[in-house]
Structures are given as C-alpha cells and as structure tokens.
Amino acid sequence: MPKITINDQQYEAPPGKTIIEVADEVGVQIPRYCYHPDIGVEGSCRMCLVEVEKSPKLTPACATPIADGMIVRTTTPRVQQAVRYAMEFLLLHHPIDCPVCDQSGECWLQDYYMDHARHTSRYPGTQKTQRLKAHTLGPLVKLDRERCILCTRCVRFTRNVTQTNEITVFHRGHASEIGVAGDRPFDNPYSVNVVDVCPVGALTSTDFRFKVRAWFLQGTSSICAGCSTGCNLRIDHSARALGGGAPGYSATEGTIYRTVGRRNVEVNKSWLCDEGRLSFHTMERWPRLRAAREHGSPRTVAELLPVVHQRFEAIREQYGPAAVAALGSATNTNEALFLLKKYFHNRVDFRLGDEVETYRKRQDDLLRRWDKHPNTRGALDLGLGGDLGGLRGLREMAERRQIRGMWIAFHPQLVGEDAREIVDELRRLVDALEFSVVSATHDFPWMANARIVLPMAGWAEEKGTYTNFAGRVQITARAVAPPGDARPLHLMMSELLALAGVQVSADPAAIFDWIAREVPLYADMDYDAIGPLGIVPPARPAAEIEPETEMVR
Ligand code: SF4
Ligand code: SF4
Ligand code: FES
Numbered sequence: 050m051p052k053i054t055i056n057d058q059q060y061e062a063p064p065g066k067t068i069i070e071v072a073d074e075v076g077v078q079i080p081r082y083c084y085h086p087d088i089g090v091e092g093s094c095r096m097c098l099v100e101v102e103k104s105p106k107l108t109p110a111c112a113t114p115i116a117d118g119m120i121v122r123t124t125t126p127r128v129q130q131a132v133r134y135a136m137e138f139l140l141l142h143h144p145i146d147c148p149v150c151d152q153s154g155e156c157w158l159q160d161y162y163m164d165h166a167r168h169t170s171r172y173p174g175t176q177k178t179q180r181l182k183a184h185t186l187g188p189l190v191k192l193d194r195e196r197c198i199l200c201t202r203c204v205r206f207t208r209n210v211t212q213t214n215e216i217t218v219f220h221r222g223h224a225s226e227i228g229v230a231g232d233r234p235f236d237n238p239y240s241v242n243v244v245d246v247c248p249v250g251a252l253t254s255t256d257f258r259f260k261v262r263a264w265f266l267q268g269t270s271s272i273c274a275g276c277s278t279g280c281n282l283r284i285d286h287s288a289r290a291l292g293g294g295a296p297g298y299s300a301t302e303g304t305i306y307r308t309v310g311r312r313n314v315e316v317n318k319s320w321l322c323d324e325g326r327l328s329f330h331t332m333e334r335w336p337r338l339r340a341a342r343e344h345g346s347p348r349t350v351a352e353l354l355p356v357v358h359q360r361f362e363a364i365r366e367q368y369g370p371a372a373v374a375a376l377g378s379a380t381n382t383n384e385a386l387f388l389l390k391k392y393f394h395n396r397v398d399f400r401l402g403d404e405v406e407t408y409r410k411r412q413d414d415l416l417r418r419w420d421k422h423p424n425t426r427g428a429l430d431l432g433l434g435g436d437l438g439g440l441r442g443l444r445e446m447a448e449r450r451q452i453r454g455m456w457i458a459f460h461p462q463l464v465g466e467d468a469r470e471i472v473d474e475l476r477r478l479v480d481a482l483e484f485s486v487v488s489a490t491h492d493f494p495w496m497a498n499a500r501i502v503l504p505m506a507g508w509a510e511e512k513g514t515y516t517n518f519a520g521r522v523q524i525t526a527r528a529v530a531p532p533g534d535a536r537p538l539h540l541m542m543s544e545l546l547a548l549a550g551v552q553v554s555a556d557p558a559a560i561f562d563w564i565a566r567e568v569p570l571y572a573d574m575d576y577d578a579i580g581p582l583g584i585v586p587p588a589r590p591a592a593e594i595e596p597e598t599e600m601v602r
Contacts, residue, residue, distance in 0.1 A: 051117035053121065054120045055075065055121045067115065068111075068115055069110040073086070077123060081094070082096050082157060087210070089209050091201055092112035096132060099121050100121070100122040100123075102120035133166050140162070143158065143195070150193075150250040152250030152263075153262070154263035156249055158249050180194035181193075181195075187236045189240050189241050189254060189255050190243060190253070191255055197226065198248070199218065199225055202248070203216045203247060203252060207243070211237050215235045217230060227251070238413065239322055239323060241326055242310060242319070242321065244257075256330075260306055261287070266286065267286055267287070269283065270283055270526060271284050271509065271526040273321060274423040275325030275423070276418045276423070277409070277418045277421075277422060277423060277425055278417065279523055280313075281311040281316055281581075285306050285307045286509075286528045307326075310326075316517065328463035328464050335461075335491040337490065337535070338492045339533025340534050342502050343356070349534055353501055356501070357501060364484060373394075373455070374393060374398075375393040375455060375457070376399065376401075379400075379424045379428050380424065380462065380508065381460060382513025382557070383430075385538035387563070387564050389538070389542055390431060391542070392545050399433045400440060405434055408426060409518050422462060426518055430516055431568060444481060447481035448477075452482070454482065454485075455482050455484075458538050459475065463508060476495040484500055485499045485500050488504075488541060489502070504535035509527065510527055520593060522583055522585070561574070562576060570586055570589055572586075572587075574586055574587070
C-alpha cells in the first residue's frame with residue numbers, strides 16, 4: 050500500500066485515494082467547498098490547496114491521487130495565504146448579512162472565515178452585485194443567488210445522484226448563476242438534499258427556514274422510520290425550552306425542527322428522500338394520545354397495567370391460552386416486539402397489510418422502498434410472521450370467538466397514510482373482541498370502542514433497534530420525550546412480564562442481549578457494538594444479505 054506523509058505523520062492508504070480522502074480518514078482538516086465525498090470532484094473552489102513536496106505549484110487535495118512516498122503539508126504559510134486569497138475572492142460579492150441569513154451558525158463561509166481568513170474586505174460594500182433573493186426553485190427549496198458561491202454541489206447532485214439535471218449554471222464568468230432551466234419546477238423526490246450539501250445560505254428548505262436558529266438545536270443520530278431502507282439521519286430538536294412548538298408537543302417535551310442526512314455509505318450515503326426527511330411531521334397530523342383511559346374514563350398507565358394483566362390471565366384460564374393474542378407493527382422496535390412475543394406466548398403477529406411482500410421492493414432506483422415500515426425484516430427475524438394470518442386473520446378469529454382478548458399496538462406509518470382497509474380492519478377487530486387493549490401514539494377514531502387505551506411513545510421518543518430490508522441492525526434513538534403519560538411499548542411489556550413473574554430490564558440494551566441469546570440469527574451480537582452505522586448480524590447466512598448500496602449513487 051502507498052505510504053503518504055501528511056504534516057510529518059506517515060500513513061498507509063489504498064492506491065487510488067485522493068489526498069483529501071486520506072486526510073479525512075486520519076482526521077487532518079483540509080477546508081473545502083466544492084468537494085463532497087458522495088457527489089464527485091469539481092476542483093473549482095481552490096480552498097483545499099496543499100503543498101506537495103517536489104511540486105512547484107500548490108495542489109488541490111480533492112483532485113490529486115496519492116502516490117507512494119508523497120509528502121504533503123496543509124498548514125504552511127503558502128497554503129494559508131492561498132486559502133485566505135480564495136476566501137477573499139469568494140466573499141467579494143457575498144452579502145454580509147449573516148444576522149438575517151438562515152444558515153448563520155452552521156455556515157462554512159463563517160467557519161472558514163474565522164479559521165483561515167479574518168481579512169478586512171478590500172472591496173467597497175456599495176459595489177457588491179445584487180441578485181435575486183428568496184427565489185422559489187421548487188416546493189421545498191428556495192434559492193438566494195447573492196449568497197451562492199458557485200461550488201456547483203447542487204448542480205452535481207442533480208446530475209450525478211438523482212440524474213434529473215434540473216439545476217445548472219447559467220451564463221459565464223462574473224455573470225454565472227445557479228438556476229433551473231425554463232419553467233421546470235425543482236421537485237424531484239430527493240430535492241432537499243441540495244440544502245444539506247449547500248455549504249452556505251444560498252439554498253434553504255421551505256419547511257425549516259427561519260423557524261429556529263441553528264445554535265438552539267441539538268442533534269441526535271438516529272434512523273428514518275419512513276420505509277424499510279432505514280436511512281441514517283440526524284434529528285435536530287430543541288435543546289432547551291424555546292416556547293411555542295409544533296401542535297401536540299409542549300416546548301419542554303421537545304420539538305423536532307428538521308432531519309438531516311447522516312452519512313452511511315452502506316445504506317444511504319449522505320441522502321434522504323423528501324418524504325422520509327419530512328416524515329417527522331406525521332407525528333403532528335393527528336391529536337397525540339397523552340393519557341390512558343378505561344371505558345372512556347381517564348386513568349394512568351401505571352394503574353391500568355395490572356388490570357390488563359389480570360384480565361388477560363382470566364381469559365386464558367377460562368378459554369385457554371389461545372384466546373389471548375397481540376398485534377404489533379413493523380414500526381415497533383425489535384425490543385418491543387420481542388417482549389410482546391414473550392408476554393403473549395408467541396401468539397403475536399405484526400402484518401397490517403402487504404409489508405412482507407413489499408419490504409425488499411424498490412420504489413425507485415435510489416433509496417425508497419414500497420414497504421413504509423422500518424422493521425419488517427426485524428419482525429420476521431424474531432419469528433412474528435407466524436400462522437395467525439396478520440390483521441385480517443386475527444380479526445376473523447376474533448369474530449369467530451377463537452380470540453377474545455388482544456393487545457393492539459399501533460404506530461401510524463410515517464410516510465404516506467395507512468390504507469383505509471387497514472383502518473377498517475382495526476375498527477372491526479376492536480369491535481369483535483371481548484377485551485381489547487390499544488396502545489397507540491395518537492387518538493384515532495377507530496379505537497373509540499377499545500376497552501383500554503394506553504398512550505405509547507412513537508418514533509424519536511424511544512430507543513431500540515430496527516432491522517432494515519437488507520438485514521442491517523441499526524439503533525433508533527430517543528431525541529424527544531413522549532407526551533404526557535405515553536411510554537415505549539417495550540417498557541409496558543417489561544412491566545407486564547414482571548406482573549407475570551418474569552423480571553426483565555427495561556433497558557433496550559439488556560433486552561437486545563436477551564434477543565442475542567435466544568434468536569439464532571442475532572447470536573453473539575452485542576448492543577454496544579452496533580454503533581452509529583449499524584451492523585449486519587454475523588450469523589445471517591450470506592445468501593440472505595441484500596446488497597445495500599448497489600444502486601445508491
Ligand atoms: S446554491 Fe449552494 S450548493 Fe449550489 S452552487 Fe451555490 S453555493 Fe453551491
Ligand atoms: S428512503 Fe425510506 S428510509 Fe430513506 S429517507 Fe426515504 S423514507 Fe426514510
Ligand atoms: S474542495 Fe478542492 S477545489 Fe474545491
């Protein structure tokens with residue numbers, strides 16, 4: 050392997066890598082605007098210039114492959130001066146309006162100015178070119194042309210990643226500017242990724258702009274629950290009480306303001322689809338269920354769990370163990386589904402519709418899949434797709450009085466809507482049962498006749514694991530607190546199991562360790578080893594492992 054020395058430290062790296070790639074891997078900071086690891090090299094901004102020994106000119110680190118024996122320096126006075134000049138050039142016509150710019154606080158121009166430039170502009174502010182501001186590029190993206198530094202990341206995203214080619218550079222030289230040809234709207238299903246890659250405040254998201262300052266946000270690494278791909282993302286939420294907030298949340302419970310693609314080259318590179326990115330708004334679509342009730346009267350979850358246990362035990366005693374069952378969903382975590390299976394003696398299903406038929410099927414050739422649940426593969430791995438026949442089978446058994454008591458855990462799908470037939474089946478199931486317990490994130494009309502209703506934590510309000518379509522186990526994190534008395538399903542199940550005499554830790558890590566001991570596919574897995582990028586269980590047969598990035602450009 051070639052050996053390369055960066056700032057007097059020697060590293061080995063595979064041939065074909067560029068200087069900036071090796072520097073990123075070993076933690077040496079090289080400034081950049083046009084370079085992005087998942088878009089391709091442009092070599093136009095000149096921010097990444099470095100000194101390479103025996104090379105008379107400074108070299109762009111993003112466009113220079115390493116060679117054996119190469120000696121690179123990134124902090125010499127020549128390099129620093131070149132970066133200062135590049136910054137001064139980029140800021141010539143840039144409006145100095147950071148206080149009213151939505152990117153302020155997370156802007157690469159601000160950061161690099163403080164780190165590498167700190168010059169006083171030699172260009173009179175009155176002569177700065179004025180260009181179009183707050184121009185609508187598409188339904189989800191706005192462009193401020195004055196702030197654009199022409200790095201062409203957005204252009205290359207639509208050219209190389211979505212291959213839709215909407216954004217392009219018009220005119221030449223000083224007149225160059227970014228835009229969309231003709232009247233074509235910029236509305237491809239992955240459009241907001243250009244906001245993520247824009248290093249400055251030129252491209253902003255219509256959903257997020259001017260809602261909150263970046264420095265008030267706290268980021269939590271998690272997984273999108275919008276479909277079975279399981280894209281990695283960061284949830285940006287309020288870090289402290291800000292006042293106001295989205296309907297259904299008080300500020301102290303936490304408000305999610307946006308999600309941003311988190312790089313995982315095995316799953317989604319740096320990208321999210323727009324539906325998944327905005328799917329956190331689904332949690333605001335209906336009134337949240339904040340308190341438990343029995344026969345419509347308010348109670349607490351703590352009061353009702355012993356009642357639920359006694360009633361299920363009585364039904365089992367009177368009609369036999371088969372008279373009690375449960376229905377989870379593929380939006381529940383592995384930990385919740387596993388404990389559901391334990392408490393309900395394997396009489397558990399999770400299939401609301403056609404998840405099992407569609408969880409591997411692509412909706413397009415980038416990321417989206419037809420199954421709008423994050424954990425169908427996990428539910429199957431845990432052995433939940435048994436002979437109960439899914440939602441319809443359970444409803445038929447309830448109508449035939451073969452099942453008399455059920456726990457129904459319902460989390461709406463975050464992308465799109467649960468089909469009308471599913472909602473009708475749920476209503477009929479509740480009506481057919483002698484004793485029905487519904488744990489749900491929202492107060493849906495179909496559960497009006499349930500005997501007991503329990504508020505359940507939803508996506509981003511609980512911690513646990515999902516297994517994506519390809520078999521990768523990933524951690525979904527708790528970013529905000531659930532509303533009112535709502536609690537995660539795994540917690541309610543661990544309390545029911547305790548009432549049944551089985552002591553279970555409420556910690557998802559401990560529950561996962563139990564899964565690893567009992568589920569052969571997850572054998573020898575360790576929750577702490579899953580890490581931020583997830584892992585494919587070592588015991589999964591090679592033939593079952595799906596290629597993940599085959600099509601992700
Ligand atoms: S709009 Fe942003 S991403 Fe696109 S060229 Fe300008 S600065 Fe770069
Ligand atoms: S492709 Fe699926 S998992 Fe990825 S962002 Fe979209 S909805 Fe979420
Ligand atoms: S990052 Fe290398 S030239 Fe722009």
